[in-house]
Amino acid sequence: MQCCKLSEVLPENVFYQDQSQYTSSLSSYYSGQEGDLLPTCIVQPTSARSVSAAVKILSAAHRSNPGSCLFAVRGGGHTSYAGAANIEAGVTIDLRSMKDVTLNTKGNRMTTSIGAGALWGDVYEKLYKMGLGVVGGRANTVGVAGLTTGGGISYFSGRYGFVCDNVENYEVVLSDGRIVNANSVENIDLRNALRGGSNNFGIVTRFDVATFEQGDIWGGDIIYDFSTLPSQLQAFYDFGINPNYDESSALYQVFAARDGLYFILDNLVYTKATLYPEAFNTFYQIQPQIISDLKTAPLQNIITNVTDPENINRSVSEPCSPKITIKKENNAH
């Protein structure tokens, strides 16, 4: 099977339905609906050059016979709806082999180059050991690519803006196969378009992101009785209008219902290792609390043990029982 002639050009990187690489790629998607789609083949490039080779072929097919070789691009594979990063009877370009995380230092400026197939957990594990951090996502198992090209909210966003704003350079494969850089001096229009423009302009193969010194952070979840609703809304509203907002503080508030049971969860994170920072004073006081799990820890450990936004979005349509809990790091199934 030729699969749009990709096997001829990339013989080592193209996999079909009977192969283990194909099966394991599909089973690694976050949502059942995504993993159920069956592409004709899955390409797993190991470099921007091989992404370029694949795109050239697929582009040529599109131009000579539109619709003949439709494709999808997959990074972390965490988006929940079917078709975002997979495709039935088409070609899926699976970037998971491109997940290097490399620190670059130029004088006293630091950036981290992240392969488009990396997960945030890969990034944090490496950088934490060096006492460094980046404006990154809030779930270890979410991919860098999708989150960043969709904007991206980080615990550091109050201080530094969106995740995408802190990408200094995007390495991109364009539809003609050219590999270009998009940054403040080259292709700035492309750079800005990629900041929120998702997969509309090319395949990003590498993100070079601003990097800073960063140690442990503090925080986690408090789960409250639903009767606390009035104080919760007041506290949430106050947090938003506070003219003296503390840029190290990050908050989100979750309302949950299951089997007639309701509760409220507040995720409180302070991006410095400060115990019980004043920024959250009201939240510590709201009672009754069912569980309180606040601690000083590396960012990647705080997000493993909290119900993070990206893990709440588990869209499963299979006969197993989703649990409502303080969510552990989600395992794709």
Add this chain to the structure above:
Amino acid sequence: MYITTSFSNDLAFLQWLLLTWKTFTVSPSLSTVHNLENTMLNQHLVPSLLNQSSLRGGNSLGLDSSKPLIISMLSLTWSDAKDDEAVMATAQAFLDSVEKEAKKRGVHDPFLYLNYAHSSQDVINRYGEVIKKRMKSVSAKFDPWGVFQRAVPGGFKL
């Protein structure tokens, strides 16, 4: 599934929203859905975040640092595929009622955070006309054959 909307920080609206969400959680159309988990997650895009964002050269989100907002994500999980339609329809109806009320109260914000959006949501258009036009011209320049529009059907197209 998840689906998203945004609105400005308004306590009265938040109170209305939670009352309405509670009613939504016990919608008759959801009463037979097995293992249904219904969550709503709210977070602020505070002025500090939006200011810092605008200092970093520009993006395509179309946000205005003078207009802080709340991003709300409604997330539902359930176990049986046969309930997909009912859940989706009920959630959509709830979301529509939220946006309608927000508009009525002058707190609606068109911004949809892409990473929380349902595939049916009009993310790119809701970044705003200026942004969309700019994105289309970037697409015409870097992808003149429209490969990433028509050969890559997944995601939110321009």
